[in-house]
Amino acid sequence: MFKFFCTFMGCQSYLCLKLFHYFLMVCAVGVWIFCMVSVSLGVIFASSSSDRFHFRGYHHNNSIELMGIVLPAASLIFMAFASYRCLITMEPFKSPSLTVKVLGVQWYWQYEIQDWGYDWTVESRLKKNAFGEVGFQDSVDWWLYGVDYPLVVPINQKIQVVVTSSDVIHSWALPSLGIKMDCVPGMSNCVPMVILSPGVYTGMCSELCGANHSQMPVFVEAVSLDIWRDVMKKGSSF
Structure with a gap:
């Protein structure tokens, strides 16, 4: 079982485990988005402040624009699918013991x-x-x-x-x-x-x-x- 730091109790039910996994997934997606945005901003600032770095290859680049659309959409779809699975887990049992x-x-x-x-x-x-x-x-x-x-x-x-x-x-x-x-x-x-x-x-x-x-x-x-x-x-x- 997962044990939280300090003295918090770990997840002791199937529902709690699903919610905890979803929380970790959302944190991972958030870190990935932060890294991608940071790298993109770094490229933009570096290109505008350095004569040796040519920004021409990134201006009106169809591949980069496509990635900027597809990757965020894929992240949202992935999170929506995971959250839907959590909602299904929260549904009452049809035949409880x-x-x-x-x-x-x-x-x-x-x-x-x-x-x-x-x-x-x-x-x-x-x-x-x-x-x-x-x-x-x-x-x-x-x-x-x-x-x-x-x-x-x-x-x-x-x-x-x-x-x-x-x-x-x-x-x-x-x-x-x-x-x-x-x-x-x-x-x-x-x-x-x-x-x-x-x-x-x-x-x-x-x-x-x-x-x-x-x-x-x-x-x-x-x-x-x-x-x-x-x-x-x-x-x-x-």
């Missing part, structure tokens, strides 16, 4: 899984300590991200996440999975998710939703299919 409903409420998340014969519903709230202080977690790694009941999903499965809201607009965001979907009252939005490796993935509500907007972390635990079945049978998270 699992459907998860995410309901945004001021100020917590409610997760529902009514699939595969299971009926699993939890309310994921920011964890508090004995003094009622929010953001408390035994491990400092999950400070302000620790919740009482995380969302537990299996890896390597086509998961359809259906997000909505009961009050105001929220946004369910998981950067390491390439997911950011608005939760709009009265509307259901779908986002596909295929997690490649087990682990803990965190995010945050990325739409200003009120006074306790900062107390709506997204906490997802990806586990193997057997462990996930055990969790569903128990009716709660770990």
Whole structure:
């Protein structure tokens, strides 16, 4: 998996990998355009300031004019094709393996899984300590991200996440999975998710939703299919 510098999480989903590859491709095209323009400007300035360099061969040169049209057009077509592939990847699954409903409420998340014969519903709230202080977690790694009941999903499965809201607009965001979907009252939005490796993935509500907007972390635990079945049978998270 790709690992970003500093402490950022790497891409852990197929969608995130596609987006990251597209980002690298756009950066490469941008560098190539910058180099071509720099070389062209260097040739023009050198020809205008040097008597030994004759600009006559470049003036009204059909080959250079053709390259100036074809190369930028080819770059745009290449980028359009790559972006189209990313858009196709973001389309909801036609036949998902699992459907998860995410309901945004001021100020917590409610997760529902009514699939595969299971009926699993939890309310994921920011964890508090004995003094009622929010953001408390035994491990400092999950400070302000620790919740009482995380969302537990299996890896390597086509998961359809259906997000909505009961009050105001929220946004369910998981950067390491390439997911950011608005939760709009009265509307259901779908986002596909295929997690490649087990682990803990965190995010945050990325739409200003009120006074306790900062107390709506997204906490997802990806586990193997057997462990996930055990969790569903128990009716709660770990």
